[in-house]
Each structure stands twice: as C-alpha cells, then as structure tokens.
Amino acid sequence: MKAIVDRDTCTGCGLCPETCPEVFELDDEGLAIVKADPVPADAEDSAREAADVCPVEAITIQD
Numbered sequence: 191m192k193a194i195v196d197r198d199t200c201t202g203c204g205l206c207p208e209t210c211p212e213v214f215e216l217d218d219e220g221l222a223i224v225k226a227d228p229v230p231a232d233a234e235d236s237a238r239e240a241a242d243v244c245p246v247e248a249i250t251i252q253d
C-alpha cells in the first residue's frame with residue numbers, strides 16, 4: 191500500500207501526522223510528506239484513517 195500527499199492541496203493542518211505518525215510528518219515548509227513508502231502493514235489502518243480525516247482530501251491511498 192502506498193500513500194500520496196498532494197502538497198498543492200495540503201494546508202499543513204497536522205491531522206495526518208497526529209493520526210498516523212508512522213507514515214506522515216510535516217516538513218520544514220509545514221506541509222505533509224510521506225516518510226514510509228510502502229506503508230508498513232501495521233500502519234495501514236491508521237494511514238487510511240489519516241486520509242479520511244484530512245479536511246481537504248489531500249491524501250490518496252493506493253492499494
């Protein structure tokens with residue numbers, strides 16, 4: 191499974207690293223990046239949850 195962040199859409203709200211810190215973090219620009227590719231098996235559920243909670247739908251999950 192792969193997670194992708196559209197940084198043109200991301201507002202840097204911080205919800206995804208809060209929800210799934212194994213996969214997402216905010217970089218020096220204050221926008222989300224994916225730090226685990228592929229998504230570790232034990233973080234798949236929380237990565238999907240992060241995509242669900244993103245207020246601007248900037249996270250895409252590819253199975």
Ligand code: SF4
Nearest residue numbers: 200201203204206244
């Ligand atoms: S939840 Fe969405 S808007 Fe917020 S930091 Fe993550 S990708 Fe960006």
